[in-house]
Amino acid sequence: xxxxxxxxxxxxxxxxxxxxxxxxxxxxxxxxxxxxxxxxxxxxxxxxxxxxxxxxxxxxxxxxxxxxxxxxxxxxxxxxxxxxxxxxxxxxxxxxxxxxxxxxxxxxxxxxxxx
Amino acid sequence: xxxxxxxxxxxxxxxxxxxxxxxxxxxxxxxxxxxxxxxxxxxxxxxxxxxxxxxxxxxxxxxxxxxxxxxxxxxxxxxxxxxxxxxxxxxxxxxxxxxxxxxxxxxxxxxxxx
Numbered sequence: 001x002x003x004x005x006x007x008x009x010x011x012x013x014x015x016x017x018x019x020x021x022x023x024x025x026x027x028x029x030x031x032x033x034x035x036x037x038x039x040x041x042x043x044x045x046x047x048x049x050x051x052x053x054x055x056x057x058x059x060x061x062x063x064x065x066x067x068x069x070x071x072x073x074x075x076x077x078x079x080x081x082x083x084x085x086x087x088x089x090x091x092x093x094x095x096x097x098x099x100x101x102x103x104x105x106x107x108x109x110x111x112x113x114x115x
Numbered sequence: 116x117x118x119x120x121x122x123x124x125x126x127x128x129x130x131x132x133x134x135x136x137x138x139x140x141x142x143x144x145x146x147x148x149x150x151x152x153x154x155x156x157x158x159x160x161x162x163x164x165x166x167x168x169x170x171x172x173x174x175x176x177x178x179x180x181x182x183x184x185x186x187x188x189x190x191x192x193x194x195x196x197x198x199x200x201x202x203x204x205x206x207x208x209x210x211x212x213x214x215x216x217x218x219x220x221x222x223x224x225x226x227x228x229x
Contacts, residue, residue, distance in 0.1 A: 004158070033215055042119070042204055042219030043159070056213035091158060098215055100146045100208065101166065106158035 002026070004107035006092050012113045013082055021077040021110045023092030029105075031098030032075050034067055035091040037109070043091055049075060050098050082114045117142045117209045121220035128195055128227055136190040136223045138205030143186050146208040150179050150190050153202045153222065162203075163190070195227045 005024040013019050025032050030051055035043035045059040049069045057067070064082075069075040079086055089109040095102035118141045128134055138148070147166045151159040163172045163179040165188070171180040178191040192199060202224045206217040 031215060033217075035217075035219075040221065042121075042206075042221045043217075044219070045216045048213060048215030050215075056215055059216070093159075095215075100214055101164075102214075103149070103161050103164055104217065105161070106151075108156070108158045 004092055004094050004105055006090075006107040006110050008110060009108065010111045010113075012115065014115050015082060015084060017082050017114075019079050019082055019112065021079075021090050021112070023075045023077070023094075023107060025073065025075070025092070025094030026105055027073075029094035029096055030072065031095045031102065032069060033093040033095075033104060034075070034077050035093065037089045037091055039088075046077070046090075048098070055098070079112075082112075084114050087112055087114045117145075117207060117212070117218040119205055119207055119218050119220040121203075121205055121223050123223060124221065125224040126226070128225075130195060130197060130227055130229050132195050132227075133191070133193050134195055134225075136192070136203050136205075136225070138188040138190070138220055140186045140188075140207050140218070142209055142211065143183050144210040145183065146210060146214075148179075148181055148188050149206045149208075149217070150177075150188075151204040151206060153204055159204065192225075195225075197227050197229050199227050200225055 032049040034046040037043045048056045093104040165181045176193040202222040
């Protein structure tokens with residue numbers, strides 16, 4: 001079966017613009033996660049969905065960042081008024097149930113560049 | 116807050132060498148620890164997951180150990196090959212956080228030359 005997919009693979013935008021990043025999880029996975037990876041750093045947690053609801057959004061850096069998962073499958077990460085510091089690779093992952101023993105399966109990421 | 120550190124940051128070895136990557140974490144109250152591989156432009160691939168009750172896990176030429184009380188894990192790669200070249204990331208799932216959250220180290224960038 002298909003793995004986690006993310007679109008677009010690359011996004012270049014100008015400071016102040018709005019962007020949306022999409023994640024398609026593995027079919028049947030109820031848990032979905034967003035991470036951000038800056039150059040030379042490990043991934044940093046942003047938000048975790050269990051079904052349609054955000055179980056933990058404590059990693060979102062500020063209120064310019066918002067994520068939705070309206071039908072419990074595809075998720076969209078939305079960034080308003082982008083800043084140069086938002087430039088990073090945004091990784092999405094999914095897991096079967098979000099349990100302690102779950103393995104998270106990662107997508108290839110979306111590289112966001114804010115000029 | 117859980118902090119994960121990986122040493123060394125980069126490693127370059129000739130093909131055939133056995134090598135050890137190190138990971139340490141500050142809070143020993145964890146559910147599990149996971150080692151990932153990241154290739155340039157690609158996502159993370161899970162290599163090994165060690166539950167907190169386990170001491171080690173093996174998969175092929177890879178062996179990961181966990182010493183929870185001292186906050187350390189090692190990834191041992193036997194008979195390294197050029198195809199092993201990648202960044203290796205260590206991540207922990209902490210008891211003090213929601214089940215979904217992984218805390219990652221910065222990774223060890225491994226280069227194996229022929």
